[in-house]
Amino acid sequence: MIQRNELKVLIADDEPSILMSLEFLFKKEGYKVLIARDGQEAINMFDLEQPSIMILDIMMPNVDGYKVCSYVKTNFKNKAPKVVFLSAKNKETEIEHGYELGADLYVPKPFSTRELIKKVNLIATDML
Numbered sequence: 001m002i003q004r005n006e007l008k009v010l011i012a013d014d015e016p017s018i019l020m021s022l023e024f025l026f027k028k029e030g031y032k033v034l035i036a037r038d039g040q041e042a043i044n045m046f047d048l049e050q051p052s053i054m055i056l057d058i059m060m061p062n063v064d065g066y067k068v069c070s071y072v073k074t075n076f077k078n079k080a081p082k083v084v085f086l087s088a089k090n091k092e093t094e095i096e097h098g099y100e101l102g103a104d105l106y107v108p109k110p111f112s113t114r115e116l117i118k119k120v121n122l123i124a125t126d127m128l
Contacts, residue, residue, distance in 0.1 A: 003128070004030045004128065005030045007032065007051075007128075008031070008032045008049055008050070008051035008052055008053070009026050009032070009034065009052070009053045009054075009055065010036060010042060010045055010051040010053070010054045010055070010081070011023060011026070011034070012035075012036035012038070012039065012041070012042035012054065012055065012056045012057060012068065013056075013057040013060070013086065014037055014059075014060045014061055018057075018086075019035055022113070022116075025113055025117055026120075029117060031053075034051055038060045038063065039056075039060045039061070039064055039065060040063045042060075042065075042068045043063060043068055043071055043072075046071075050081075052081055052124070052127055053081055053124065054069075054072065054081045055120070056068055056069060056085055056087075057086055058087040058088075058094075059087065059088065059089065066097065066098065066101055069083045070101050070102075073102035082104045082127070083102060083103045083105075084103070084105040084106075084107060084120060085098045085107065086111060086116070087108065087109060088109040090109075095108075105120075
């Protein structure tokens with residue numbers, strides 16, 4: 001049986017303060033944490049590390065979060081990670097687009113870190 005400390009979470013965001021706080025909190029929860037500062041780095045990190053969960057900002061340099069989600073959901077159907085969008089894009093059409101691409105959860109910014117952790121823990125529980 002997989003343990004939580006075996007699950008890798010990739011956090012991709014171009015805001016250093018969000019990366020630092022989420023990295024700390026997810027490590028505290030027992031996850032292995034990977035960091036990407038833009039969409040291309042997220043794709044490269046995914047290809048190398050195969051994380052179980054990806055937390056993606058949408059508006060990132062180089063490649064946006066929508067394209068990252070589409071890449072992993074299309075190319076890794078059976079091994080695709082759970083995808084959580086964390087974004088300031090909070091119009092209904094933008095949220096729907098995220099789910100259409102295969103997102104498992106969409107959390108609008110600003111967000112509660114406690115609620116985000118709780119929701120990701122629920123997703124992780126389904127994977128264990």
